[in-house]
Amino acid sequence: MSFSLAPWRPILARALHRNRSKPHSRYLQLATVNVKGQPSNRTVVFRGFLEKTNQLQIVTDTRSSKIKDIQHQPWCEICWYFSQTREQFRLSGNITLVNQETEDKRLQEARHTLWGKLSTEAKQQFNWPSPGQPIEPIEENFCKQLSFIESPVSNFCLLLLEPEQVDHLELRGKPHHRQIYYWNEQKNWITQSVNP
Numbered sequence: 001m002s003f004s005l006a007p008w009r010p011i012l013a014r015a016l017h018r019n020r021s022k023p024h025s026r027y028l029q030l031a032t033v034n035v036k037g038q039p040s041n042r043t044v045v046f047r048g049f050l051e052k053t054n055q056l057q058i059v060t061d062t063r064s065s066k067i068k069d070i071q072h073q074p075w076c077e078i079c080w081y082f083s084q085t086r087e088q089f090r091l092s093g094n095i096t097l098v099n100q101e102t103e104d105k106r107l108q109e110a111r112h113t114l115w116g117k118l119s120t121e122a123k124q125q126f127n128w129p130s131p132g133q134p135i136e137p138i139e140e141n142f143c144k145q146l147s148f149i150e151s152p153v154s155n156f157c158l159l160l161l162e163p164e165q166v167d168h169l170e171l172r173g174k175p176h177h178r179q180i181y182y183w184n185e186q187k188n189w190i191t192q193s194v195n196p
C-alpha cells in the first residue's frame with residue numbers, strides 16, 4: 001500500500017512538539033452525530049497515528065454512546081486547541097471502528113499494541129459497569145479487578161479517523177492565519193489559504 005504524508009501532518013507534528021510541556025495538548029474534542037441527527041461532543045486522548053497512514057488513533061469502550069453514533073454516521077469532526085502556540089486544528093472525516101471482531105490483521109495488531117500501552121489503571125476502567133447507564137448502589141462493581149490484562153478486553157475499541165479536511169487556524173500574528181487542506185476527487189490534498 002503506497003502512503004504519502006498529508007501536507008498538514010508536519011504542521012500538526014510541529015504543534016504537538018511545541019506544546020509538549022502541556023499534558024492537555026494530547027486531549028482533543030471529538031464530535032459525532034447521534035441517531036437523532038444531533039451533535040454529541042466529548043474529550044478524548046490522541047493516541048498517535050496508525051503506522052504508514054494519516055489516520056488518528058483514539059481508544060474507547062464499545063459500550064459508550066459514541067459507538068452507536070459512529071455506526072449510524074461515521075463522519076466526525078475533531079477540534080483541537082494548542083494553548084501554548086494558540087492554534088486550532090479541525091479535522092473531519094470518517095471513523096473506522098476496530099473491535100474484537102475486526103478481521104484485518106494489521107488493524108487488530110494496532111488494537112493490541114494500544115491496549116499494551118495503557119496503564120493498568122486505564123485498563124481496569126474497561127471492567128467498570130456500562131458507561132452512561134444509571135449507577136447501581138453496589139460499589140464493588142467498580143472494584144472488580146481484571147485478572148488477565150495482557151490481551152484487550154472485548155469492549156476495548158480502537159477508532160481510526162481518516163481526515164479528508166483539515167482547517168488550521170493560527171491566532172499568533174495579525175491578521176490571523178488560516179489554511180484549509182482538503183481532498184479533491186482523486187483524494188489528492190489541496191491546500192488553500194482563506195480569510196481567518
Ligand SMILES: Cc1cc2nc3c(=O)[nH]c(=O)nc-3n(C[C@H](O)[C@H](O)[C@H](O)COP(=O)(O)O)c2cc1C
Pocket residue numbers: 027040041042043044045046058059060061064065066067131132
Ligand atoms: C481529559 C479526558 C480524557 C478522556 N479521554 C477519553 C478517551 O481517550 N476515550 C474515551 O472513550 N473517553 C475519554 N474521556 C471520557 C469522554 O470524554 C466521555 O465522557 C466518554 O467517552 C463517554 O462519551 P460518550 O457517552 O459520548 O460515548 C476523557 C475525558 C476527559 C475529561
